[in-house]
Amino acid sequence: MKDFWNDRYGRAEYAYGKDPNVFFKEQLDLLPPGKILLSAEGEGRNAVYAAEKGWQASAYDWSENACRKAIQLAEEKKVSIDYQICSLTDLSFEPESFDAIALIYVHFPNAIRSMNFERLTSYLKPGGSIILEGFSPNHLKYQAEQPSVGGPKSDDFLYSVEDMKLHFNGYRFKTLKQQVITLEEGECHVGKTEVVRMHAVKS
Numbered sequence: 001m002k003d004f005w006n007d008r009y010g011r012a013e014y015a016y017g018k019d020p021n022v023f024f025k026e027q028l029d030l031l032p033p034g035k036i037l038l039s040a041e042g043e044g045r046n047a048v049y050a051a052e053k054g055w056q057a058s059a060y061d062w063s064e065n066a067c068r069k070a071i072q073l074a075e076e077k078k079v080s081i082d083y084q085i086c087s088l089t090d091l092s093f094e095p096e097s098f099d100a101i102a103l104i105y106v107h108f109p110n111a112i113r114s115m116n117f118e119r120l121t122s123y124l125k126p127g128g129s130i131i132l133e134g135f136s137p138n139h140l141k142y143q144a145e146q147p148s149v150g151g152p153k154s155d156d157f158l159y160s161v162e163d164m165k166l167h168f169n170g171y172r173f174k175t176l177k178q179q180v181i182t183l184e185e186g187e188c189h190v191g192k193t194e195v196v197r198m199h200a201v202k203s
Contacts, residue, residue: 008188009043009065016042017186018073020049021104023133027175027199028053034099037123039088040106044070044081050102051079058082058098060091088116096125103132105189107157117167124202130168132198134159136178142193149183149191159196171200 008015020028024046028036033054038047041059043066050057051074059081061067067085074081084091101124108116124130135151137158143149152158161178176198183189 005042005061005063006065009063009069013187014043014045014069014073015186015188016045016105017184018043018045018048019185020046021133021185023195023197024102024104024131025049027129027131028055028100028102031100031129035097036100036102037093037098037120038102038104039120040103041070041083042066044073044083046102046104047081047083048073048077048079051081052077055100056082058084058093060084060086060088062087088119091119091123093123095122096128098123098128099125100129100131103130103134105134105151106132107134107152107159109156113163114167121168121202126202128202129174130171130198130200130202132159132164132196132200134196136160136194136196138178138194142191146191146193148187149193150188151193161196164196164198164200168198168200170203172203173198173200175199 035056036050038059041047041061047057047059067083070083135158180194182192
């Protein structure tokens with residue numbers, strides 16, 4: 001799987017574009033700047049946007065090519081980001097040290113989903129925000145009609161509103177919905193699909 005992502009991010013163009021995800025941008029703009037952790041951040045579009053808005057942005061991904069292009073984008077935008085080449089289990093931040101965590105198209109399979117969400121949210125301060133956008137189970141029918149929309153090809157990786165309520169029980173939901181949208185993110189997210197959008201606040 002690491003080879004797959006290194007290949008995708010090894011091309012000259014940015015696979016998902018250089019602009020931040022629309023929902024991430026909308027929700028981040030509602031928050032005062034602080035420290036943010038971006039999970040499986042790829043080529044850095046969201047981390048760089050956060051840095052431009054005054055956030056101290058940390059990110060990780062296991063693709064060396066992703067890191068290289070994220071740093072390149074940060075230099076282009078004249079900001080700095082902390083980017084680690086690693087997996088979630090390799091992170092060693094202090095507990096409750098981030099004001100926000102972003103999971104933009106970070107799809108954990110069912111078997112490790114709860115564990116990974118718990119590990120990530122251990123880094124979030126009480127009162128901190130989780131911003132998540134991911135494909136819903138209905139994504140597969142849209143993907144069958146328009147493969148250019150990208151995303152997982154198995155429902156084991158897809159998220160529903162019910163999943164989010166279960167995994168983030170006790171959080172306050174500022175936004176939680178399944179919504180049909182049209183993606184225009186680089187070459188790898190193009191087309192109509194359904195997503196889950198969540199902005200949750202840790203108690």
